[in-house]
Each structure stands twice: as C-alpha cells, then as structure tokens.
Amino acid sequence: MVGLLGKKLGQTRVYTEDGKSVSVTIVQAGPNQVLQRKTTDRDGYESVQLGFDGQKEHRLSLAKRGHLKAHNGEENYTPRSPGRTVKGKARLANRKAWDARAITPIRRIKEFRDFSLDVNPGDSIGADVFEAGDYVDVIGKTKGRGFQGVVKRWNFGGGRGSHGSGGWRRRPGSIGAGSTPGHVIKGKHMPGHMGQASRTVQNLEIIQVQADDNLLLVKGAIPGANGDYVVIRESKKKPKKTK
Numbered sequence: 001m002v003g004l005l006g007k008k009l010g011q012t013r014v015y016t017e018d019g020k021s022v023s024v025t026i027v028q029a030g031p032n033q034v035l036q037r038k039t040t041d042r043d044g045y046e047s048v049q050l051g052f053d054g055q056k057e058h059r060l061s062l063a064k065r066g067h068l069k070a071h072n073g074e075e076n077y078t079p080r081s082p083g084r085t086v087k088g089k090a091r092l093a094n095r096k097a098w099d100a101r102a103i104t105p106i107r108r109i110k111e112f113r114d115f116s117l118d119v120n121p122g123d124s125i126g127a128d129v130f131e132a133g134d135y136v137d138v139i140g141k142t143k144g145r146g147f148q149g150v151v152k153r154w155n156f157g158g159g160r161g162s163h164g165s166g167g168w169r170r171r172p173g174s175i176g177a178g179s180t181p182g183h184v185i186k187g188k189h190m191p192g193h194m195g196q197a198s199r200t201v202q203n204l205e206i207i208q209v210q211a212d213d214n215l216l217l218v219k220g221a222i223p224g225a226n227g228d229y230v231v232i233r234e235s236k237k238k239p240k241k242t243k
Helices: 062-070 089-100 150-154
Strands: 003-015 021-028 032-038 047-054 106-113 135-141 146-148 192-194 198-210 215-219 229-234
Touching (some): 003 047, 021 198, 032 106, 062 106, 106 229
Antiparallel strands (some): 003 021, 003 229, 021 215, 146 192, 198 215
C-alpha cells in the first residue's frame, strides 16, 4: 500500500485530448519526509511514518518535539535517557547531546501500514509515487457547519407552510411514542452539530501528476475546505476495468 499526506488547494477543470471537460481537485502531495520505519522484529508490525508541512518549533508539543528528536532522520532510535548503568557526567553529557539535537519541525504526522515502497528514515517522497490513471482513496474532514436543524442536517421535508402550521415549517415533529416504549429510540435523527467529521471518498482517478510541483489532479471532489489536510492512499477497492 502506498500513501501520502497532502493539502487540498482547490478545484478547477482540465480538458482531455478529445476535448472533454473534467472537474478535478488540486492536492499538494509532498514532499513527505520519512520519519520512522517500524519492523515486525522490533515493533510487531510493518509500517512507515511520514511527516508533511513545516511548523514553527515553539508551537510543537513537547511530545511531538521529543518524537522528532528521537527519529531525526536516522535509522536507529535514540532515547532521551540512557540506561540506568550510565550515571554521573556521562548521563549529563547524554542529556546535553539530546538537547542539542536539531529537528525539522513538522505539522502533520501519519503512519501507513504495509508500505510497499522501500524507503528509509530521512528520505523524501512526493507526488511521483502515483501515476496518471491510478485510483486512490482520499480521507479528509468535512467542513464544519455548526449546530443545524433537521432540515439541513438530515434532509427532512419539514411541515406544511399554510393552513395553521404556526411555525412548524422546519421543525422535526414527533420524536417517539408515549408510554410504549416511553423513551426516545437511540439513533433518532435530531438537531445537532453537523460536519467536521472524517470521511473517505473511494476510487478517485488521478488525471494528472505534476511531479516538479508535487501536485496531484484528482477527478471529482474530496472532503474539506481549501487548505485542509488530507490523506491520499492507494485504492483498496479498485474499480473493474471495462472492455
């Protein structure tokens, strides 16, 4: 499985050789830095950890800062504290060396299991891992809509607009029976928070790959607003090829 972290830039259209217009979404898919490679012998499973997009170092959490120092583009994991057998000046020297380790501040980190490319910590990969004609799944967060009623959130039809409706035009109506069952059934569609949820769009075709700029032109729409981060991975359910 191949995957990348990316950022949604916007939508446009391109034209095929026969003049057909195709709506596409532009995704900046790289460069992705390989931070860590997990193995079955050491970690119990195979995976690759990628980082994307820069960040000011003082805005990083201490946990992420320590993780980036430990996996600073090197194959071997470097712990913050040595073993208990190391004491005195040697332990102090190890702590000073740890504090002096330089890092590349990274905003987004994502782990991909069973990564099919042969990469090592410190490598950089980009949009050229995909080709035009490949099918991908794109994972992103939908736009947040805040608190919404049932008409917008669940596509209710609403009440009638005349004959004494008296303000029931967009109300949900009854939410359950009386003494039997005596409570609102779980999962009842009601007003509430809408959007800002993770969604996966499957089997999107890559129309163009602009490797120099690390841009992917993906057919159709993907979740999220412009500037939101997305995950692009090799399609798990590839469509059947028509003859």
